[in-house]
Amino acid sequence: MTASTNELPTDATSHEGPETVPGLDRKDRILALLAGDLRALPIAAGLIVLGLFFASQSAPFLTSRNLSNLIVQSVVTGIIALGLIFVLLLGEIDLSVAATSGATAVFMAKLVVDQGLSVWLAVGGGVLAGLLIGAVVGFWITRFDVPSFVVTLGAGLILGGVQLLLLPATGRYNLLGTGVDKIADTYIVGVGSWLVWLVAVASLAALRYSSYRRKLTHGLASSLVRDVLLPVAMLGVLTAVLVWVLNGYRGIPMPVIVFAVLLSVAGFFVTETAFGVHLYAVGGSGEAALRAGINVPRVKITSFALAGALAAIAGIIAASRILGVSVSSGGGVGGGTLLLDSIAAAVIGGVSLFGGRGRVSGALLGALIIGTVSNGLNLMGVDTQVKYIVTGSLLVLAVTLDCYIQRQTSTGGR
Amino acid sequence: MTDEGGTSAVATQPLLEFRSISKSFGGVRALEGVSICLRAGEVVGLVGDNGAGKSTLVKIMAGNLAPDSGEFLFEGTPVTLREPADAGALGIQTVYQDLALCDNLDAVQNLFLGRELKGSWLSGGRVRRAESEMRARDVLRKLRLDKLSLTRSVGQMSGGQRQNIAIARAILWNPRVILLDEPTAALSLSTALKVGELIRTLADQGHGVLVISHDIHNFVMTVTDRIEVLRLGRNVASYVSKEANPEQIVNAMVGGKEGVNSSR
Numbered sequence: 320m321t322a323s324t325n326e327l328p329t330d331a332t333s334h335e336g337p338e339t340v341p342g343l344d345r346k347d348r349i350l351a352l353l354a355g356d357l358r359a360l361p362i363a364a365g366l367i368v369l370g371l372f373f374a375s376q377s378a379p380f381l382t383s384r385n386l387s388n389l390i391v392q393s394v395v396t397g398i399i400a401l402g403l404i405f406v407l408l409l410g411e412i413d414l415s416v417a418a419t420s421g422a423t424a425v426f427m428a429k430l431v432v433d434q435g436l437s438v439w440l441a442v443g444g445g446v447l448a449g450l451l452i453g454a455v456v457g458f459w460i461t462r463f464d465v466p467s468f469v470v471t472l473g474a475g476l477i478l479g480g481v482q483l484l485l486l487p488a489t490g491r492y493n494l495l496g497t498g499v500d501k502i503a504d505t506y507i508v509g510v511g512s513w514l515v516w517l518v519a520v521a522s523l524a525a526l527r528y529s530s531y532r533r534k535l536t537h538g539l540a541s542s543l544v545r546d547v548l549l550p551v552a553m554l555g556v557l558t559a560v561l562v563w564v565l566n567g568y569r570g571i572p573m574p575v576i577v578f579a580v581l582l583s584v585a586g587f588f589v590t591e592t593a594f595g596v597h598l599y600a601v602g603g604s605g606e607a608a609l610r611a612g613i614n615v616p617r618v619k620i621t622s623f624a625l626a627g628a629l630a631a632i633a634g635i636i637a638a639s640r641i642l643g644v645s646v647s648s649g650g651g652v653g654g655g656t657l658l659l660d661s662i663a664a665a666v667i668g669g670v671s672l673f674g675g676r677g678r679v680s681g682a683l684l685g686a687l688i689i690g691t692v693s694n695g696l697n698l699m700g701v702d703t704q705v706k707y708i709v710t711g712s713l714l715v716l717a718v719t720l721d722c723y724i725q726r727q728t729s730t731g732g733r
Numbered sequence: 734m735t736d737e738g739g740t741s742a743v744a745t746q747p748l749l750e751f752r753s754i755s756k757s758f759g760g761v762r763a764l765e766g767v768s769i770c771l772r773a774g775e776v777v778g779l780v781g782d783n784g785a786g787k788s789t790l791v792k793i794m795a796g797n798l799a800p801d802s803g804e805f806l807f808e809g810t811p812v813t814l815r816e817p818a819d820a821g822a823l824g825i826q827t828v829y830q831d832l833a834l835c836d837n838l839d840a841v842q843n844l845f846l847g848r849e850l851k852g853s854w855l856s857g858g859r860v861r862r863a864e865s866e867m868r869a870r871d872v873l874r875k876l877r878l879d880k881l882s883l884t885r886s887v888g889q890m891s892g893g894q895r896q897n898i899a900i901a902r903a904i905l906w907n908p909r910v911i912l913l914d915e916p917t918a919a920l921s922l923s924t925a926l927k928v929g930e931l932i933r934t935l936a937d938q939g940h941g942v943l944v945i946s947h948d949i950h951n952f953v954m955t956v957t958d959r960i961e962v963l964r965l966g967r968n969v970a971s972y973v974s975k976e977a978n979p980e981q982i983v984n985a986m987v988g989g990k991e992g993v994n995s996s997r
Binding site: 530533534536537538539587588591592593594596597599600602603604606607608610611612613675676 | 817831833837847857859870
């Protein structure tokens with residue numbers, strides 16, 4: 320216990336006094352850390368191990384071209400998982416996200432191809448449709464107090480039907496040459512890519528530094544190295560490597576920039592705003608949140624709406640990447656593997672199915688793990704069957720770990 | 734604001750007064766013409782057996798329930814509370830028996846839950862965390878709870894610490910009246926005594942405190958100034974704590990002869 324406190328911030332040592340909870344021994348503390356601040360550590364380690372394994376099995380794995388591909392492949396899953404995190408933090412689930420991504424992508428394609436709308440209007444329409452679908456689903460769940468599991472299961476099926484209705488007799492809208500195809504096919508190279516990198520790092524630095532300044536002006540302990548320089552340097556180095564790798568192929572793909580922006584904005588809202596606190600509060604104890612005066616239905620409807628909008632963005636990126644929409648957009652009717660992959664990504668990324676626990680970065684890490692497994696096994700020439708088995712096993716492992724942490728930490732302090 | 738009435742012990746005008754409040758749930762009469770008053774700087778104990786109507790009374794004071802009839806006066810003015818926020822606006826804060834804390838949030842987040850200090854729209858509505866932490870620290874210091882960690886999740890804290898966080902949350906908004914529903918039910922004797930000291934501190938600082946408790950011998954007798962006894966939804970007795978003995982009170986609670994001492 321004493322050994323670990325040496326590296327902890329000064330404000331953490333102050334509560335090591337006589338009021339320390341009895342029975343909170345070393346194992347409990349490690350579990351508590353795993354449930355909180357260090358939750359990303361085993362996931363990141365797992366990602367590195369997977370990467371090393373596939374690199375040893377297949378020479379092309381570590382090429383810029385393949386890594387660029389892998390990342391773009393992970394973006395669609397990652398964005399859907401990001402939306403799911405809002406809902407999962409509340410302790411709810413949305414089984415209609417993949418279907419939403421499919422139906423809204425087809426809707427967007429219909430606007431472009433049949434109605435001749437400009438790409439940006441159509442994209443806006445698609446995202447708005449996703450937002451509305453999520454809002455309606457959220458409204459239904461809160462207004463009639465029905466389990467989100469069932470409502471979204473039904474909504475997924477409904478949206479699957481809508482998707483088929485929107486499609487023409489050929490069952491496909493071709494988006495090649497419409498301008499939608501440009502979204503996924505735009506790359507930022509050279510100086511531009513480094514400018515993007517600089518903006519990202521500077522944003523984090525500004526955010527961290529302003530927190531640090533405010534803590535100091537209010538007489539609270541804060542360290543420039545620990546709270547500002549270290550996180551900024553870590554993000555800076557990681558993203559620099561990423562930009563360098565991507566520049567080795569064609570540059571930073573637009574979908575990656577979209578995902579990065581969405582991750583940052585979502586991260587800001589979840590960690591820095593009252594809405595974020597309320598998400599965790601509702602997921603942690605709905606009753607306590609209600610009595611604290613939080614408008615719980617509004618928080619829920621907002622979260623489902625955000626999940627819908629993000630699913631729509633993912634659907635549009637997928638459509639742009641594969642140059643069209645069809646029956647199988649959004650994972651096919653019911654969401655198929657796209658739905659399962661997105662849920663798996665969030666859960667593998669450390670977001671609890673019980674609500675109230677998890678981070679936005681989980682969407683990134685989880686999606687990268689799913690993407691790496693899929694990409695690596697493909698390169699090794701492994702059949703789809705095996706891919707399913709491996710991904711499924713990872714999911715079961717992640718959920719088991721989640722349940723274990725939940726049980727251990729929730730009995731810790733009472 | 735809180736030291737209205739100066740040092741002259743207890744102010745004459747009650748902060749909060751109930752005049753023959755009644756409340757029924759369907760056919761069940763939970764409260765029948767109950768009257769009670771609470772002055773600044775005093776601790777009033779509300780005792781009674783299960784079903785006496787204590788919780789109903791507190792829920793009405795907290796704005797969670799509306800009375801069927803009777804008068805609710807706050808500083809001599811009749812008021813109607815439609816929702817808990819109305820009670821909060823008057824300066825009435827409630828600490829519930831189950832504490833209503835979010836275990837996955839830290840102390841600061843719990844203290845400000847639902848009332849976060851938000852930055853301007855320019856900052857994206859960012860929570861003013863540093864300022865919140867500072868104010869939390871000030872409140873905890875005022876309650877002599879400096880040792881409590883502000884940044885640890887509440888779920889990892891002991892029962893007494895959690896109780897203290899819940900009380901600090903009520904104090905944060907500098908309320909006139911604090912309602913405590915069974916603050917010691919889940920605590921060990923020594924921790925309960927500490928919570929008792931804390932409640933005395935609150936009264937000394939000018940708050941009016943109403944506390945529901947079953948622990949007559951160890952807690953109510955030592956912590957309160959006055960004791961109101963409810964039985965089956967009616968006022969049955971009131972005592973000045975110094976002049977009462979536990980047997981009398983328990984007797985009044987259970988309604989006379991049977992089970993005088995052992996009925997707790």
